[in-house]
Amino acid sequence: MPQYPALQSSSLDAALLEARERYTAKRSNSAALYRGAVNVLPGGNTRTVLAYAPFPTAMACGKGCRLWDIDGNAYLDLCGEYTAGLFGHSDSRIHAALYEAMARGLSLAAVGEAEQRLAKILCNRFPSIEMIRFTNSGTEANLIALSAAQVVTGRKRVIAFRGGYHGSLLYYPAIGSNLIAAPFPVTVCDYNDIDGTVAAIRSAAGEFAAVILEPMLGSGGCIAAEPAFLAAVAETTRAAGAILIFDEVMTSRMSGGGLQERLGILPDMTTLGKYVGGGMSFGAFGGRQDIMEIFVSKVPHAGTFNNNSMSMAAGIAAMGEVFTAAAAANLFVLGEGLRQQLNAISAKADAPLQFCGLGSLATAHFRRGRIDRPYSATPREEALKELFFFDMLDAGVYIARRGMTALSLPTSERDLVQFTAALGDFLGARAALLR
Numbered sequence: 001m002p003q004y005p006a007l008q009s010s011s012l013d014a015a016l017l018e019a020r021e022r023y024t025a026k027r028s029n030s031a032a033l034y035r036g037a038v039n040v041l042p043g044g045n046t047r048t049v050l051a052y053a054p055f056p057t058a059m060a061c062g063k064g065c066r067l068w069d070i071d072g073n074a075y076l077d078l079c080g081e082y083t084a085g086l087f088g089h090s091d092s093r094i095h096a097a098l099y100e101a102m103a104r105g106l107s108l109a110a111v112g113e114a115e116q117r118l119a120k121i122l123c124n125r126f127p128s129i130e131m132i133r134f135t136n137s138g139t140e141a142n143l144i145a146l147s148a149a150q151v152v153t154g155r156k157r158v159i160a161f162r163g164g165y166h167g168s169l170l171y172y173p174a175i176g177s178n179l180i181a182a183p184f185p186v187t188v189c190d191y192n193d194i195d196g197t198v199a200a201i202r203s204a205a206g207e208f209a210a211v212i213l214e215p216m217l218g219s220g221g222c223i224a225a226e227p228a229f230l231a232a233v234a235e236t237t238r239a240a241g242a243i244l245i246f247d248e249v250m251t252s253r254m255s256g257g258g259l260q261e262r263l264g265i266l267p268d269m270t271t272l273g274k275y276v277g278g279g280m281s282f283g284a285f286g287g288r289q290d291i292m293e294i295f296v297s298k299v300p301h302a303g304t305f306n307n308n309s310m311s312m313a314a315g316i317a318a319m320g321e322v323f324t325a326a327a328a329a330n331l332f333v334l335g336e337g338l339r340q341q342l343n344a345i346s347a348k349a350d351a352p353l354q355f356c357g358l359g360s361l362a363t364a365h366f367r368r369g370r371i372d373r374p375y376s377a378t379p380r381e382e383a384l385k386e387l388f389f390f391d392m393l394d395a396g397v398y399i400a401r402r403g404m405t406a407l408s409l410p411t412s413e414r415d416l417v418q419f420t421a422a423l424g425d426f427l428g429a430r431a432a433l434l435r
Contacts, residue, residue, distance in 0.1 A: 012383050012433050019390035020054055026394075029070045030058045049082065049219075052401045057393065062089030064410040067398055075398035076418050080406030083218065083250045083361065086275035087322060088410035094278045094317045101313035107304075114312035121320045122276070122284065126257050128246070128266040132286030133295060134306045138249035138273025139167025141283035142212065144301060145269050146170075146184060149210035149243040151299055152291055157208035158184045159200060161191045163220030163374025166212060166247050166271075174220070174374035191217060191373040192225060194232045201233070205240040210269075215259040218250035220374045221365065222357035222404060230265045238268075243291065249273040249283075254332060254359045256325025275323070278314025281305070327409060334416075335360030335407050341420050349427040351434045364388060364403035384433070388426060395422035 024031060034055035037044035045051045060070045065088050067075045080086065087094055101114075115134065123129050135141045150156055160166070163174045169182040187204060189197045191213075201211065211233060216224040237244045246267035251259040253275065260266055269287030276282055286292060295301050305311070339355050339362045346353040355362045356371055365371055366384040377385070385403050392399050397419050399405050405419075427434065 012380065012387070015430065015433055016383055016387055016390075019387055019394070022394060023390050024054055026073060027055075027057060027069065027071045031055050033058045033070065049400075049402075052389075057398075064088050064090055065408050065415055073396070075393070075396050076411075076415055077408065078397060078399050078405040078411075078419060080408050082274075082400060082404070083253065083406045084274040084279070085406070085408050086253060087279060087318060088408040091318075091322060091409075093321055094314050097278070097313040097317035098280075098310060101309045104309065106309055108309065111307065112309075112312070114309070114316060115307040118312055118315045118319070121316065122272070122286065125319070125325075126248075126252070126270055126272075126286070127261055128268070128270050128288075129286035130289040131292035132284055133292070133301060134311075135273075135283035135285065135303060136281045136305050136311075137167065137283040138247070138271060139169060139283070140303075141249070141271040141273055141285040142166040142170050142245075142247060143182060145245050145271050145285040145287075146210055146212060148285070148291060148294060148299065149245065149269070151294055153209040153242060155207055155209040155242070156185055157187060157204055159187045159189060159197075159204065159208055159211040161189050161197075161213050161217075163191055163217050163223070164212070164214060164247075165217075165219040166214075166249075170212075175376045191220070191223065192229045193373070194229050197229070198232055198236045201236045201240055201242075205242075208240070208242050210243040210245050211237045212245040212247060214247045214249075215251050215263065215265075216254075216358050216361070217374065218361070219402070219404070221371070222361050222363035223371060223373060224356070224358050226372070227263055227265065230263065234265055234267070243268045243287075245269045245271065245287075247271050250361065251358075252276065253323075253328060253361075256328045259358070276315060276319060277311040278318030278322075280308075280311040280314045282311045282315060322409070331407060331409060332359035334411070334413065335362065337413070338362070338407070338416050338419070341416075342423060345420060345423050346427065349424075349431070349434075351427050351431075353427070353434070360407035362405050387430065387433070391426045391430070392419075392422055395425065397422050 034044050043051050050056050058070045060068050065077050067077045119132050122132055160172050164172045171178045172188050189200050234244050244267040248258045248270050255262040271285045273283040342355045352368050354365050366381045389401050
């Protein structure tokens with residue numbers, strides 16, 4: 001159990017200072033790596049989500065659901081590569097598929113059997129996908145899906161939601177705006193607001209091409225869409241002659257056929273990414289045949305690595321052999337049980353803390369009351385989230401800095417005892433700060 005130097009301190013600022021000092025003292029190699037990185041990488045990184053003060057922990061290796069950093073500290077990996085690490089770090093079936101693909105050659109500049117096999121697997125799994133095409137990321141998949149909707153409808157405007165993240169160029173923060181957003185004309189609505197969204201869709205009828213949304217917000221706080229909200233959006237979107245796009249880059253893990261299958265609400269197009277390529281760079285967009293057939297001759301869609309050997313091989317093994325419908329169901333149950341435990345522990349401590357999410361994804365929120373849409377966190381909430389992050393690292397539990405957890409298939413209930421115990425220690429040690 002971590003020993004906190006100032007358990008009696010009621011100052012959140014002092015507690016954070018102590019936590020950062022303790023963090024720094026255990027990571028001299030990560031600190032040195034960061035000092036060198038800032039000379040060649042803006043901010044010392046090439047991926048903003050991994051940047052945090054005083055410097056990020058650098059990982060050396062992983063096995064199963066465990067990680068080791070370059071200073072020798074060990075962790076239970078509950079960050080799960082922000083949902084892309086569904087298979088953990090050492091699945092033998094995926095590794096074997098990659099080795100076999102490498103032996104046959106990396107870039108063959110041709111179509112092949114593998115892309116057709118993976119396409120069939122995904123079309124068979126996701127009920128809304130009749131035809132599919134591959135990309136290199138979920139960001140790219142969403143950009144092309146929206147562009148395809150514009151071509152099909154002959155319209156330009158897009159309706160999205162505050163807190164929605166569909167890639168670095170398609171991010172709509174809860175407060176403010178994204179300075180590098182793709183130049184789609186966008187109407188932004190409030191998540192789970194049925195009346196407001198329906199009114200916005202109806203007022204823009206004849207003008208907008210698509211509605212794009214996550215059936216559960218991912219980086220927006222693991223806030224699930226209410227089924228009635230999704231049903232109303234689907235009905236109103238189709239009545240307006242527009243295309244409904246579900247971004248299931250994160251939520252596709254919620255069942256064998258994604259959250260759309262679990263809810264029984266189908267979009268016109270679906271985008272995928274993250275884990276579907278078995279840990280390789282991957283994205284995909286698919287949907288109704290009449291929409292997808294614009295890529296037969298009307299609309300070009302190129303990309304050197306769209307059908308690259310490694311992603312195709314890993315994807316076939318991952319989605320055809322490893323992540324079966326049964327595996328998806330078991331992981332969903334494991335995550336639901338964990339979130340219930342975390343919320344029960346928080347409630348028993350009477351702490352202003354709750355974990356929102358579905359299945360194997362959850363995010364910590366340091367506030368009471370119902371959370372059904374993104375919000376602007378107070379400075380105190382942000383400080384508590386940072387303290388929680390550092391205290392979890394000190395307890396050997398690696399989560400996302402924003403408080404998000406994503407379980408991987410190698411994770412067991414026994415592994416998760418480390419996390420629930422760490423939460424209990426945190427709530428006890430930091431009780432004065434949480435009151």
